[in-house]
Amino acid sequence: MSNRTSRLIPTLELSGGSLIKTKNFRPFAHVGDPANSARIFNELEVDELIVVDTRRTRDRRNPPFAVIEELASECFMPLIYGGGVDSLRVASEVMRLGVEKIVVGSAAYENPILIRELVDLFGSQAVVSAVDYRGVGDERLRLCSDSGRHRERVGLFDWVETLEGLGAGELLLTSVDRQGTWEGLDLTTIASVTNRLGIPVVAHGGARSVAEARSVLDRGEASAVALGSVVAFQAKGKGVLVGLPEEE
């Protein structure tokens, strides 16, 4: 069922205070300045903005609080942050800066109860569970943490149901194999996960165009689509151009 509240969400990746784009979660290109990009998306009045700094998780470092604070002051739309959010203390600090939702991925495998604790403190609507997987469509799907580096043993469908049961308000579902490739969203897996859950699913990884994302939303296969490469480059293989390209 198509839903009027469906969302297109530009996704920015931070690394060392500047913006990068990754492919299969590995650094691929420099994109530019975070605050400038946030301003562009604010002027375009995008539905929401996701900002992640995945290195923070791997290096077990705190999120870049100063950068987040600056971005929050430019965003008059909901801001979602992920990367290095592994405790109530860190989450509270991020939320205090003007972030609406926090993304928790890897930390939940080690400590699933963290999701419930975050939900009790901030409410379901503020807690987005990131689920990264390898394998596409009918292949065997394998969950992974730490930006695709670490294999997790639990099954994808069991895990998303566990996260919903813990109270997560949304799921950010990323195909690591498609992410940054422009090969198209993994529609089969996205639809299977959406059909299993009562919470909104944000589909991420591989989108080729705004039109593709909109058709996924129109068919109700996901509640939102996160766009990375599409909002960072002119086209596949072309130069950096931050924006939300209009449909042709």
Next chain:
Amino acid sequence: MIGIVDYGVGNVASVSNMLKRLGLESVRVSSSKAVAAVDRLILPGVGAFDAGMQALRRDGELITALEERVLTDRVPFLGICLGMQMLTSGSDEGREPGLGWVSGRAKRFGKDSGLKVPHVGWNSTTSGPGSKLLGGSQTPSRFYYVHSYYVEVDHNDGVTMTAEYGGDFCAGFERENVYGVQFHPEKSHRSGMQLLGNFAGL
């Protein structure tokens, strides 16, 4: 001066960022003394109902000061999202009693209706001619929502805005000086700026 009630769980920074962009002065208020010094109050709210009420009650004098300012002095007061829900007598989400300034209760969106809950995203919001927050505009505005519970007021008078999610629900009420909106004006681009600007001019 607009006071934004800072009780540890609301998103104060987002509200103050937008007021600043509008050129409006605001201050975080977390004590009874600070509440007494402002002439408009905003209660932002993100999170669970019980956690919100417990945080608001932690300093016993804060609620007393708010009640004096809002119910006796009648300064304009705006509750946002959970801040709106907390104005009612309670919520299906928790056990804590609400402030009870508005008779009604927060209910959960239907679980078995096939709706995705929480209701997240931009939704068209219809307002009546009596809406001061929307300046009487009857053109629907798009606002950003993220919530699993919505307010059902006991008497429909004062409901000035509605939105639809598996049925119409109360998106905003305006009762004398007490205003509540279910959406997040501070995260709703131009529509939100207009609403907060109107609130500042009441």
